[in-house]
Amino acid sequence: MKAAGRSVRGGLRDRLAASDPGLLRLTAGLRTVGAVALTLAVLAAAGFDVTHMVAGAMSAMVSTFAIRERQRGAQAVTLAVGLPVALVSVSLGAVLSERVVVGDLFFVVLIFCAVYGRRFGDRGTALGLIGFQVYFLSLFVGASTGTLPGLWAALTVAFACSALVRFAVVPVTPAGLLQRLRQAFRARLAQLVSAHLALLDAGPEDADKALADVREGNARLHETALMIQSRLEEGTPDESTARLVQRRIADAEIAAERLGLLLLSARSAQRADTLTLHLPGAPAPEVGRLPGPDDATALLRRDLLALRALVVRTGTGGTAVAQLRNRLLGYRDEENLPPASPAVRDVFRGIGETARAVMGLRVALEGPQDESDDSPATARSREELEAEDAAIDAGEEAEAAEQPKGLRRPTTRAAVQVSVGSALAIVGGELLSTNRWYWAVLTCWIVFINTASTGEILVKGYRRLLGTVFGVVAGILLAALVGRHTWTAFALVLLLIFAMFYTAPLSYTLMSFFVTAMLGLLYTLLHTYSWEVLVLRVEETALGAACGVFAAALVLPVRTDRRTSELLVTVLERLAEVTEAAVGQLSGGPAGDLLDKARALDQALGDLRSATQPLTHPVTPLRARRTTARYVVALLETCAYHARSLAATAELLPTHPSIAADPRLRGAAGRTVRNIVTIADRVADEEVTAAVDTGPSIASLLGGDGGTGRYGRITDRVLRHLERLDEAVVGLARPLRVPVRSPDR
Structure with a gap:
């Protein structure tokens, strides 16, 4: 009974950690x-x-x-x-x-x-x-x-x-917060493995939902990884520990995402496109039963359950956990792979790689582990991890980017805009009510917080107005129930305040709803409540939102198109930096701070995703633009995934026995980097006439040496990531209206 109680409490704790990192x-x-x-x-x-x-x-x-x-x-x-x-x-x-x-x-x-x-x-x-x-x-x-x-x-x-x-x-404390974020990462990783299990068992009618759950699991895991990244400096004792945790988090994230792609490919008639995992609403490939004997499917289900157990278990776990770990890590050395199709065997190898990432994460977060029950395969994986840990050193600090000055500075521009909008709100608010005019000013102020373009302000104003309308209804009902019971009203105010702050990061509409309902109770406490006051609250909110949008559109405006174009150029520049640095290191160049560059790319992509919300909002009338924006962001997320994978693989060069530098990669992947730069230049300046080049595959550009010798040890995975990245970059040209030039033209 005690064990069952601990299991239930642990499950609830993990669910809470996953839902609120x-x-x-x-x-x-x-x-x-x-x-x-x-x-x-x-x-x-x-x-x-x-x-x-x-x-x-x-x-x-x-x-x-x-x-x-x-x-x-x-x-x-x-x-x-x-x-x-x-x-x-x-x-x-x-x-x-x-x-x-x-x-x-x-x-x-x-x-x-x-x-x-x-x-x-x-x-x-x-x-x-x-x-x-x-x-x-x-x-x-x-x-x-x-x-x-x-x-x-x-x-x-x-x-x-x-x-x-x-x-x-x-x-x-920073250390305590980082520890809870680590727990959230572990819980979300377990949820993603559960989504993989659901995808394994999904029938044709359930495939789209299962794939959507995998997409959501990847996005939630990536979100937690970025949150950890932003707090490593304050929450770890030294920079070396911070870089170690950063590396292990990145390894686990990449391995889990790759496992989902391999599983989707095994369920499909052909290899799944990486874009399928990143484009919301994209239909799942036609799925059927896994090729090969049914025993392989049963073993795969068993091993995914074992992988999830490895993720959620903390501490040593005993002999049973060690046996699970040994079996899964054996797949990395081709041990005990069941007779099945190559695609299914790749899934087992992917489980082995994810188990290795989980072991590295456990060592980084919990310290040295009991090695008494290690199999030879586990011992080799542990040695690789220790060698990688020893190779991690502190990177150089990035130089601060030059900031715009004068009215081009975002804070100055926003201050002028919100001042003009507030002045208009004061005048309009006074006309509506000489006593409650300040509600219009408050709304105008709030819609400018954490926004950077006219479209973002419009969407935020719409959400606030919608939440306010429903909040007025709730405020009327609560005020009627509470009446003059002061302490009951204060108790409800506390409950609404908690709900307001708990839901704020999830839904601005919900937060506005709870704020307005709370205000209805405050008016009741101040003996100024009436139906007219709450209706006036809606009118002032609408006025304030309109004044904010008007000021943003006419005073030093930042159009949504301009904002997204600037962020798109930044993403492409970061993508080129990561790709060039990773390929350079894989080609034998000097080691660089690849993971920091990859996280800078992720941050830039996150900013772009937020800026495109006005374009992808369900109520937008421009359906074609919404589809294009979603497609471009999904392609960029695909590019970022392959760039992160290349960066993580490149950092293994000094220690991993199966990876060696190949100078030919620099020339073969140079076309991809040039294409990224060309697209960025074209987005930044429409006068640029350069075109994106296509040509032979990167594998064919490398030539062949029979897979022998030092250069033959470049893994197929590196080539696969380079190929997919090259294809995704060329795919960006069409929606961004960049001409594509074939070799024969």
């Missing part, structure tokens, strides 16, 4: 709710009225979510500086409340300074956010000079409670 959303929700609840308790015990309690609750919420630094010392400094900023802001709000014109002009200046402060990093962003939100708070609670002493006390209590909850009640 690093427990970042849970931590944000608990911190905010804890700070608000503690603030309410202190203020209630001190005898403050409901208005000051509402002000304290909103201040606690702001002082919690505004702090974004990762180091605890930096968080403490920002929180300490944020308190006087908040006190000055609420004081000015109270003093200027009677001077309408001056107060409005100051609000616009404050908004400009708050947005412009983002150029100074996380601290500048946090202080600007605190200044704006607290000024808004003073308008919300109707602050006046007579109420300032009580508001100062409420804000001081709120900041103190926020600090107490952040550093004592719900503490988060």
Whole structure:
């Protein structure tokens, strides 16, 4: 019973870790709710009225979510500086409340300074956010000079409670966060193996859904890998350990994605295209039973279950786990491969490679393992891992890129845009309501946060308006249920705050829904609730979103096409860098920092994927552009997968016995790099007339030496990745309208 209970708890823990990597959303929700609840308790015990309690609750919420630094010392400094900023802001709000014109002009200046402060990093962003939100708070609670002493006390209590909850009640250390992210990576890797199992057993009618689950598993695993990458520096004791973890995470991610591709190829009548794994909605190839004897399918199912067990088990695991590991790693040395078709045997080899990556990940995360039960194949894999670990050294820091100046700087442009939009929102909001006009300003401010183009602002404004409409309905129902029960209303406010922060990274519409429902309860507590107030909230939200879109479209606009083109050029440049560096190292050139270059490519691709959301949104009327954008992003993800694989293979050169440098690769793959650069130049400048070259396959360009000698040990995998990368790059030319030149033309 105890073992079963531990198994259930472990399963629930893994599901939670997989759904919320690093427990970042849970931590944000608990911190905010804890700070608000503690603030309410202190203020209630001190005898403050409901208005000051509402002000304290909103201040606690702001002082919690505004702090974004990762180091605890930096968080403490920002929180300490944020308190006087908040006190000055609420004081000015109270003093200027009677001077309408001056107060409005100051609000616009404050908004400009708050947005412009983002150029100074996380601290500048946090202080600007605190200044704006607290000024808004003073308008919300109707602050006046007579109420300032009580508001100062409420804000001081709120900041103190926020600090107490952040550093004592719900503490988060960089090392602890990284450990939880590692657990999330392990859990998501196990989920991906489960998706592989479902794909193995899927019939023709279930193949598309099974493939969609594999796609989602790959994307979620990649997301967690990037989150780990961004926190390695703060969460590990030294740079060598950080690079070791980075390498093992990359190995496991690449091996798992390759295993899915091999399995899909084995289920299909022909080798599956890598693009199939990256293009959303692409139909699965026609599938049937695995070729070969049924025993091979049963063994494959057994070994996928064993692989999942290796992933989820922590610690030594005992003799049973060692036997599973030994059997799976034996496939790398062609041991015990069942009689089956070449495609099915490739899947078994892929399981062996994934098991080796899992073992490397376990060593990197948990330290040395028990080697007493190692088979010869396991011992060889362990020796390879140890040799690779010894070869890992610190890379050079990348030079900082030159930043644009003046109005070309994103923070300056955004500050001007949001100031103009807010001025329009103030004028329009005053016409709608002289008492609630600030809701339009708040919406205009919010739609500019984390957006960089007119299309992104339009989509965000639409989502906020949609969430607000449904939130008004919920607010009416909750206000009717709660009535004048103050503490019941506060309890529901806490619940809605938690839901707001827990769902914020998942859905902006959901977050807006919970915010609006919470405001309905706050109005009830302030005795200002009415149907007209909530309807006015929708009108002001629509006005603020419209003003934001108008300002973004006419004031220093950044068109979505321009934004995506700039990011596309960046992705192509990063892709060329990774490919050239990996091929150079595979050709015998000096070692470089390949994994960092690959992660820079992943980051650039993630930025492009976010920027194309306005083009791929379901409500967009431009269906052809939506299809093209999805296709281009999927092709780039395919290119990135092959480039990552080449980079990981190139880093094995000093230690792996079956891989040796081949100088011929540089010339054979040079066409691919030139094509990437040509496409980037064409996207950046339409006047460029160069064309993409096609020609013989890379394998044929290498010639043949019978597979013998030093150069004959270049693995088929390297050639396969180079071939697929070359094909994907040529495939990019058509949707991007770059001419393709054949050798005979």
